[in-house]
Amino acid sequence: MTSPRLPEPDRPWLMRTYAGHSDAKRSNELYRRNLAKGQTGLSVAFDLPTQTGYDPDHELARGEVGKVGVSIAHRGDMATLLDGIPLEQMNTSMTINATAAWLLSLYIVAAEEQSPPTPESALQGTTQNDILKEYLSRGTYAFPPGPSLRLVADTIAYTVTRIPRWNPINICSYHLQEAGATPVQEIAFALANAIAVLDAVRDRVEPSLMGEVFGRISFFVNAGVRFVEEHAKLRAMAALWDELGRDRYGVADPAQRRFRYGVQVNSLGLTEAQPENNVYRICLEALGVTLGRDARARALQLPAWNEALGLPRPWDQQWSLRLQQILAYETDLLEYPDIFEGSKVMEALVAELAAGARAELERIAERGGAVEAVDYMKAALVESQRARWRRIESGEQTVVGMNRFQESEPSPLTAGADGGILVVDPSVERERCDAIEAWRAGRDQQAVAAWRASRDQAAVADALEQLGRVARDPGQSIMPASIAAARAGATTGEWAQALRDSFGEYRGPTGIGETAAPAGQDLAELRDEVERVSEALGRRLKLLVGKPGLDGHSNGAEQVAVRARDAGMDVVYEGIRLTPRQIATSAAHEGVHVVGLSILSGSHGELIPAVLEALREAGAGEVPVVVGGIIPEADAAALRDAGVAAVYTPKDWDLNRMIGDIVALVAERNSVPA
Amino acid sequence: MSQPDGRELAARLRDRDLAAAPAVLNLVETRTGAARAQAAELLAALSPAALGGEAKAHIVGVTGPPGAGKSMLLSQLLAAWRSRGQSVAVLAIDPSSRRSGGSLLGDRVRIESDPADGSVFVRSMAAGNRLGGLAPATRTAAAALAVAFDVVVIETVGVGQSETEVAEVADTVAVAVQPGAGDVLQFLKAGIMEVPDVLVVTKADLGRIAQRTHADLRAALSALGARETAVVAVSSVPPPVGFDELLAALDEHRRRLDLRARRLGARRAQALSEFATEHGERGLRALGGPRGAQRLLASLDPGLDVPALERALERRANDDRSVPDQPIG
Ligand code: B12
Ligand SMILES: Nc1nc2c(ncn2[C@@H]2O[C@H](COP(=O)(O)OP(=O)(O)OP(=O)(O)O)[C@@H](O)[C@H]2O)c(=O)[nH]1
Numbered sequence A: 001m002t003s004p005r006l007p008e009p010d011r012p013w014l015m016r017t018y019a020g021h022s023d024a025k026r027s028n029e030l031y032r033r034n035l036a037k038g039q040t041g042l043s044v045a046f047d048l049p050t051q052t053g054y055d056p057d058h059e060l061a062r063g064e065v066g067k068v069g070v071s072i073a074h075r076g077d078m079a080t081l082l083d084g085i086p087l088e089q090m091n092t093s094m095t096i097n098a099t100a101a102w103l104l105s106l107y108i109v110a111a112e113e114q115s116p117p118t119p120e121s122a123l124q125g126t127t128q129n130d131i132l133k134e135y136l137s138r139g140t141y142a143f144p145p146g147p148s149l150r151l152v153a154d155t156i157a158y159t160v161t162r163i164p165r166w167n168p169i170n171i172c173s174y175h176l177q178e179a180g181a182t183p184v185q186e187i188a189f190a191l192a193n194a195i196a197v198l199d200a201v202r203d204r205v206e207p208s209l210m211g212e213v214f215g216r217i218s219f220f221v222n223a224g225v226r227f228v229e230e231h232a233k234l235r236a237m238a239a240l241w242d243e244l245g246r247d248r249y250g251v252a253d254p255a256q257r258r259f260r261y262g263v264q265v266n267s268l269g270l271t272e273a274q275p276e277n278n279v280y281r282i283c284l285e286a287l288g289v290t291l292g293r294d295a296r297a298r299a300l301q302l303p304a305w306n307e308a309l310g311l312p313r314p315w316d317q318q319w320s321l322r323l324q325q326i327l328a329y330e331t332d333l334l335e336y337p338d339i340f341e342g343s344k345v346m347e348a349l350v351a352e353l354a355a356g357a358r359a360e361l362e363r364i365a366e367r368g369g370a371v372e373a374v375d376y377m378k379a380a381l382v383e384s385q386r387a388r389w390r391r392i393e394s395g396e397q398t399v400v401g402m403n404r405f406q407e408s409e410p411s412p413l414t415a416g417a418d419g420g421i422l423v424v425d426p427s428v429e430r431e432r433c434d435a436i437e438a439w440r441a442g443r444d445q446q447a448v449a450a451w452r453a454s455r456d457q458a459a460v461a462d463a464l465e466q467l468g469r470v471a472r473d474p475g476q477s478i479m480p481a482s483i484a485a486a487r488a489g490a491t492t493g494e495w496a497q498a499l500r501d502s503f504g505e506y507r508g509p510t511g512i513g514e515t516a517a518p519a520g521q522d523l524a525e526l527r528d529e530v531e532r533v534s535e536a537l538g539r540r541l542k543l544l545v546g547k548p549g550l551d552g553h554s555n556g557a558e559q560v561a562v563r564a565r566d567a568g569m570d571v572v573y574e575g576i577r578l579t580p581r582q583i584a585t586s587a588a589h590e591g592v593h594v595v596g597l598s599i600l601s602g603s604h605g606e607l608i609p610a611v612l613e614a615l616r617e618a619g620a621g622e623v624p625v626v627v628g629g630i631i632p633e634a635d636a637a638a639l640r641d642a643g644v645a646a647v648y649t650p651k652d653w654d655l656n657r658m659i660g661d662i663v664a665l666v667a668e669r670n671s672v673p674a
Numbered sequence B: 001m002s003q004p005d006g007r008e009l010a011a012r013l014r015d016r017d018l019a020a021a022p023a024v025l026n027l028v029e030t031r032t033g034a035a036r037a038q039a040a041e042l043l044a045a046l047s048p049a050a051l052g053g054e055a056k057a058h059i060v061g062v063t064g065p066p067g068a069g070k071s072m073l074l075s076q077l078l079a080a081w082r083s084r085g086q087s088v089a090v091l092a093i094d095p096s097s098r099r100s101g102g103s104l105l106g107d108r109v110r111i112e113s114d115p116a117d118g119s120v121f122v123r124s125m126a127a128g129n130r131l132g133g134l135a136p137a138t139r140t141a142a143a144a145l146a147v148a149f150d151v152v153v154i155e156t157v158g159v160g161q162s163e164t165e166v167a168e169v170a171d172t173v174a175v176a177v178q179p180g181a182g183d184v185l186q187f188l189k190a191g192i193m194e195v196p197d198v199l200v201v202t203k204a205d206l207g208r209i210a211q212r213t214h215a216d217l218r219a220a221l222s223a224l225g226a227r228e229t230a231v232v233a234v235s236s237v238p239p240p241v242g243f244d245e246l247l248a249a250l251d252e253h254r255r256r257l258d259l260r261a262r263r264l265g266a267r268r269a270q271a272l273s274e275f276a277t278e279h280g281e282r283g284l285r286a287l288g289g290p291r292g293a294q295r296l297l298a299s300l301d302p303g304l305d306v307p308a309l310e311r312a313l314e315r316r317a318n319d320d321r322s323v324p325d326q327p328i329g
């Protein structure tokens, strides 16, 4: 009898923990510490202005400089970030997309300027560089889809020939599920995205290099709590990827057609209510991507139990890491060959998902491919998210602790002074934090200004002009001109502006216009009330839903906007990334009765008061404002003191109830009797 | 919010106080009795008789099928008008689904402008359950804003019906056609759609297919004997192309227009349409049908504002209530 075991247990996957850090100098210190411990990998998170191509002194950068990552405005910043780190030994992973070509250029220039210099051919690392999911979910795009995809193709073509150990792109389906994608949508949209990229690269490299290009593409996937189906999803993706390589791109080497992926498990389904339950969800999700050997993740990253409360503390992250270690080192998971081989259920599930994905890929192809189908896919995701939310509200989909089994003993996990998340003392420390923030933002602004003043202006102007010329000629690669601009000392904002001038400013689709307006019996009462108040006001109740700043979390704003429309309101929603002034001008021009702002990124302390101020300046100071998002209770109190009428967080998951509140608020402010 | 005073708002518009625009829109959209009375005051104070002539603005209608590129084209036009120092008001009509009565108004974001520029005003208007592409208050709003702004633009979606209605309010109607879209061409040929003042082929950057559409439209127009209609091709993505020509075509149309006649026609059409909405078929019959109503309108002072015309129609209809219904002639 043959043994059911592998001769040798498998090596575990790569265990990742998410570490946030904010400025170049501090990041550099962290890297050096890790280096001393023998680590050879760097993972760089950039702040939102750097990700979207704005300098720290741009209006839209307000409140965001250095927040979710490091601010890199020019080659000087990149040099500081990498100071004393021997780059030929480093494997550097950069979470960068719209401005990937630029940050890669800065990295190349920093390497050649180090002593001793490292030639570009010796560099190794990864740029995320997946632009299409930015339009569909993550929100840090800068240029229109067509030209953006060309930038992606340029970086791939450049690295594949000149930086052979660089992974130029990591296609992300993770963010799609976070925006509401069903398993079929997650597979199909990610593969459609890959096809668009590969087709674009095919025009730019020697045909003999396509196998190499194909083999270089890796994925970043999600895994939800329905873990059996999620496992099947991965097997289906692997099969479709293999097929795509063979049939569409003629990749002969099976090794180059291997589906390589890393995973971050689902965070959207993690709840604010009874947050301890999230640990079980995370565990099951981790099982889904490790259980079957044939589709096991290469790398795994887990969120923490307090995901929906705010940022995790080191202890919370440790707890999640321990989960991975138990899976890998205590269980017998790694001792077997693929345990689903021959399973009829698994086979049928994979076949079902693959068939669904093929049909969806067909629909995208009919639209001319992923670039042309951005609007379609975005609308489809909003629609899926809407359907999911309806199922949760109606009770058809159970979320334990949230819409079912709500009764709970008081949780000791959130009983501590910090409420169970990474926070500074709400009153005193908050102010100090703000001050440091302001100082840092101010310093960064001065730093950029000083940098601009110190360099050879004529050389910069020439480089930017040349960059613009290259951008307008799709036959040329953006990389050499970007590297030249980096050397000349251009800033991130200048590089992006030159491209914005060439490609046009772009605003992503909101996806909400196409959502179905269901007949929904449960809405009848709400509609009657909207109708009654509108009648009394003399015109239809009008709501502006606004997303100030660079925060890309749009799910909440989209669902609130759609539901308000379904309840009978006129709803103005202009998408993400608006300045306080833009929001205030819209509110004033549109004559809205109420403004609803949504912020999840943590910049509410800065941006909400800015919007209130801008509203007063625009002559709309009397319009009531409500706020929703990830707002810790201490901050909520401060916002209410500043004049915000109400604050909502994920525990307010009943949309109808919130909309009802908003109607009542408008009625009250306009003296409409109840 | 307290009820604004119609006369006061009219005075502000006459002083070209552009900041009055939001309040004017709020007022004309409000359907309460008190608000309607104030809106009537507003319009009376802005009537050609009161102004001593027609409002100065160029009222431009931009219409065309969904996604034709109207809003991006408007962004470019807006920039061009602003660089000539002209103030611009945009009324963007949104036809969103009305199952719930609500709407999603997102179009304004596609019309790029500087939020700090006080000479630009952009307002979305939900079409409501009205056919014809305009929101209930669009005509009134356009007439009022035309007193204060240099240019008033109305963006509506669709071809056919909506194009006809916007033609009743705009001085110049531009229909946007995207390359390859055959529907406009068919509608033109079949006479479902009236010949617009200016035809704009959008997305000229798409190249050959845009040139084809351009040529097809010209051919169709000359077959219809409408050689006056300008056909302009534009591209709204950088580098913008064709906007000098488009601007020139709009200006030229306006220059040659008998403005008084067109605006008078617009007021009469609006009065009749509002009367019909309010009093229905039966009211119209009391006036001797649409033709009888037109005859009556033609006999009234051309300097009257719309509510005044409407009141005249109502008075006549009430006088005739004693007379048995007449067959419509
Ligand atoms: C989904 C998600 C994403 C998706 C967003 C997809 C999208 N298009 O929306 C993706 C994967 C792209 C993403 C990215 C990032 N994320 Co995220 N994300 C989440 C997550 C898991 C869920 C948010 C969500 O969509 N919930 C569902 C919607 C419907 O709920 P909601 O928005 O909260 O809205 C509800 C209420 O808040 C309220 N509401 C919200 N808005 C409004 C408005 C009005 C008018 C009203 C009345 C009510 C209301 O009503 C809604 C219904 O209950 C949260 C954690 C969590 N579980 O909450 C983290 C979270 C918000 N993300 C976080 C972070 C850090 C990021 C990144 C910066 C990570 C990185 N370094 O790249 C990026 C930022 C990207 C960017 N451009 O800004 C942090 C924010 C930390 C903080 N505030 O201190 C969180 C809290 C996770 C964590 N614990 O670290 N994220
Ligand atoms: N290539 C190209 N695309 C354009 C041009 N103008 C608009 N578009 C694209 O066409 C789509 C629709 O543009 P809009 O300006 O929003 O069109 P619209 O007619 O206002 O659309 P609705 O208001 O929804 O009916 C967008 O995806 C634009 O990017 C152009 O000149 N060239």
Ligand SMILES: [Mg+2]
Pocket: B070, B071, B072, B107, B110, B155
């Ligand atoms: Mg439009």
